[in-house]
Amino acid sequence: MKIRLFAAIAASALALGSAAPAQSGLKTAVFAGGCFWSVEKFFEAAPGVVAAVSGYSGGALRNPTYENHQGHLEAVKVTYDPAKVSYGQLVDYFFHNIDPTDPNGQICDKGPSYRTAVFVTNAQERQAAEAVVAKVQKELPTARIATQIRPAATFWNAEAYHQDFAKKNPRRYDAYRIGCGRDRALKVIWGGR
Numbered sequence: 001m002k003i004r005l006f007a008a009i010a011a012s013a014l015a016l017g018s019a020a021p022a023q024s025g026l027k028t029a030v031f032a033g034g035c036f037w038s039v040e041k042f043f044e045a046a047p048g049v050v051a052a053v054s055g056y057s058g059g060a061l062r063n064p065t066y067e068n069h070q071g072h073l074e075a076v077k078v079t080y081d082p083a084k085v086s087y088g089q090l091v092d093y094f095f096h097n098i099d100p101t102d103p104n105g106q107i108c109d110k111g112p113s114y115r116t117a118v119f120v121t122n123a124q125e126r127q128a129a130e131a132v133v134a135k136v137q138k139e140l141p142t143a144r145i146a147t148q149i150r151p152a153a154t155f156w157n158a159e160a161y162h163q164d165f166a167k168k169n170p171r172r173y174d175a176y177r178i179g180c181g182r183d184r185a186l187k188v189i190w191g192g193r
Contacts, residue, residue, distance in 0.1 A: 025082070025083065026050060026081055027079070027080055028078060028079050028080070029078045029080065029087060029091075029119075030075050030076070030077050030078070030152060031075060031076055031078065031090075031091075031117070031118055032073035032074060032075040032076075032115065032116055032117040033076070033097070033098040033106060033116050034074065034107065034109045035074060035106065035114065035176075035180075036055070036076050036158060037054065037165040037166055037176070038166075039054075039074075039076040040052045040076050040163075040164070040166070043076060043078050046080075046093050047084060048080050048081050048082075048083075048085025050080060050081060052079075053076065053077045053079075053158075054074070054076055054157070054158040055074075055075055055077060055155050055158045056072035056073070056074060056075060056155075057072060057077075057119060057153050057154065058073045058117065059072035059153070064156050065159065066162065070113075071112075072156070073113055073115055074113050074158075075155065077157075087124075087128050088128035091128060092132050094118065095147065098116055098147070098186075099116075099186065100140075100143075100145050100147040101144060101145060101146055102116070103115070106182075107180050107181060107186075108179075115146075115148070116146065116147040116148070117147060117148040117149070117150045118148070119152045119153060119155075120150070120152060129149045133149065
């Protein structure tokens with residue numbers, strides 16, 4: 001009985017994304033940048049990032065699924081080593097891998113669940129995120145920044161088949177990315193950066 005209870009508690013914590021990072025000193029941050037496959041992929045390549053997990057955040061619905069995540073944004077929980085990368089650097093990296101001016105989604109993915117946001121847990125993170133927004137606004141002076149800074153909410157892991165999608169299904173992911181025009185669109189916004 002105890003073993004089943006422990007397993008249920010552990011599974012519940014994992015589903016909520018509340019399990020503590022395995023290594024001491026690691027931190028987490030949550031970003032919504034359109035399709036979570038793309039956000040997960042670019043964060044996994046970022047210096048100082050230990051892991052990136054696709055999921056849902058920002059809504060009230062408990063236990064959301066891909067078929068039913070109304071009110072949630074597709075999001076990615078990033079586990080990082082603050083000795084190697086700061087929270088502000090992660091936010092800057094995030095902004096330069098999305099279209100922060102699109103209020104309706106990202107590139108070819110449109111709709112409420114594809115909107116962009118930085119989820120902050122405290123005043124220090126909010127200040128760092130606001131500083132990046134100000135910097136980005138100077139880089140894109142004629143644009144209106146649509147990416148929101150929102151209070152952290154429960155993060156729900158997406159289904160297993162969404163995790164590491166670009167690694168497990170490189171052809172399908174590349175077909176999606178190319179067909180969507182993601183690289184081309186970001187190059188127009190950010191140039192050769």
